[in-house]
Amino acid sequence: xxxxxxxxxxxxxxxxxTREAVKILDAVAQxxxxxxxxxxxxxxxxxxxxxxxxxxxxxxxxxAGSAAVLLGAVGGPKWDDVPTESRPERGLLRLRxxxxxxxxxxxxxxxxxxTGTSPIRADLLEGVDIMVVRELTGGIYFGKKxxxxxxxxxxxxxxxxxxxxxLRIAGxxxxxxxxxxxxxxxxxxxxTSRLWREVTNELMPVEFPDIEVEHLLVDAAAMHLLxxxxxxxxxxxxxxFGDILTDEASMLAGSxxxxxxxxxxxxxVGLYExxxxxxxxxxxxxxxxxxxxxxxxxxxLRHSLNLEEEAKAVxxxxxxxxxxxxxxxxxxxxxxxxxxxxxxxxxxxxxxx
Ligand code: NAD
Numbered sequence: 001x002x003x004x005x006x007x008x009x010x011x012x013x014x015x016x017x018t019r020e021a022v023k024i025l026d027a028v029a030q031x032x033x034x035x036x037x038x039x040x041x042x043x044x045x046x047x048x049x050x051x052x053x054x055x056x057x058x059x060x061x062x063x064a065g066s067a068a069v070l071l072g073a074v075g076g077p078k079w080d081d082v083p084t085e086s087r088p089e090r091g092l093l094r095l096r097x098x099x100x101x102x103x104x105x106x107x108x109x110x111x112x113x114x115t116g117t118s119p120i121r122a123d124l125l126e127g128v129d130i131m132v133v134r135e136l137t138g139g140i141y142f143g144k145k146x147x148x149x150x151x152x153x154x155x156x157x158x159x160x161x162x163x164x165x166x167l168r169i170a171g172x173x174x175x176x177x178x179x180x181x182x183x184x185x186x187x188x189x190x191x192t193s194r195l196w197r198e199v200t201n202e203l204m205p206v207e208f209p210d211i212e213v214e215h216l217l218v219d220a221a222a223m224h225l226l227x228x229x230x231x232x233x234x235x236x237x238x239x240x241f242g243d244i245l246t247d248e249a250s251m252l253a254g255s256x257x258x259x260x261x262x263x264x265x266x267x268x269v270g271l272y273e274x275x276x277x278x279x280x281x282x283x284x285x286x287x288x289x290x291x292x293x294x295x296x297x298x299x300x301l302r303h304s305l306n307l308e309e310e311a312k313a314v315x316x317x318x319x320x321x322x323x324x325x326x327x328x329x330x331x332x333x334x335x336x337x338x339x340x341x342x343x344x345x346x347x348x349x350x351x352x353x
Pocket of ligand 1: 013072075076077256273276277280287289
């Protein structure tokens with residue numbers, strides 16, 4: 001049976017890294033005997049240019065008929081002066097809303113051969129394997145906003161059910177990992193955080209009795225992420241704290257070009273994308289690291305298609321290429337030769353064959 005995966009390359013290096021991720025999906029299909037239909041849609045600036053819409057109906061239709069969506073990145077200076085409502089990033093928000101994805105998963109596991117590319121001391125990175133689960137649709141980013149000339153208000157709201165559903169995803173992930181969930185909040189100051197902690201303390205012992213639960217205030221969590229990163233397993237937190245902590249955590253791995261992400265809903269349809277943007281400074285130069293996009297495809301195989309063996313094979317192929325010394329410019333040490341985006345992708349695809 002054919003499985004349809006929507007491919008939305010987007011803008012800038014999004015198109016380049018997605019091309020390599022598609023090579024990998026083709027290689028997986030060939031090796032494991034699957035049939036993947038990979039229709040492409042326009043999103044972001046590409047959608048604006050072609051259809052005056054950052055998430056055109058044509059792309060929405062492709063996504064609606066797909067088991068999962070693989071996205072590159074959106075945005076770039078060309079669209080900087082576009083009104084807020086139709087900016088490329090709006091296309092991404094509308095895509096997330098259309099798929100109803102509420103939990104953003106960002107694994108951070110610095111590759112042992114790349115610890116030198118992180119600004120964090122190599123001895124602190126030993127054994128680091130963190131899964132950050134960020135709530136994606138609630139909190140201050142989506143609350144009521146008010147503005148006068150002299151004052152501004154952003155309202156932060158969370159409901160019990162919004163907290164419960166993201167905790168369940170964190171609990172399930174921890175069950176298949178090292179059995180620990182760190183819940184991050186600011187319950188000494190914020191009412192939403194007090195509800196967050198209350199719901200965590202009610203739900204976790206009942207639904208996940210074997211999982212160890214730790215609570216950290218977000219300011220302390222920011223420090224502990226750098227001072228004892230190996231102690232974390234799954235971190236679960238609300239939208240804004242997650243936004244900030246995941247960018248901090250990405251530095252443990254050295255380059256944004258190595259980090260994938262998955263955004264999940266209650267069902268199996270998910271949105272998979274590298275954590276980086278469209279990188280206009282290197283776009284069109286065959287310099288982008290495609291590993292984050294390729295590892296996002298591995299997450300897609302695991303979380304939406306339930307193909308664990310295939311996902312692991314892709315991750316092993318990336319490891320194989322890195323162990324063989326292949327480096328794109330962002331992860332090459334000073335003086336070390338770098339390969340281009342297409343060569344990196346082809347070598348990883350060949351390692352899968
Ligand atoms: P960026 O992530 O695009 O780039 C930041 C830096 O990291 C740049 O120096 C870039 O060259 C480098 N980099 C990023 N990905 C890389 C890769 N795969 N390989 C090698 N180097 C890589 O962030 P930015 O420059 O702040 O934003 C550029 C555009 O991307 C903006 O329009 C922004 O709005 C958009 N953006 C989109 C997304 C998304 O689509 N999810 C996320 C972040 C930013």
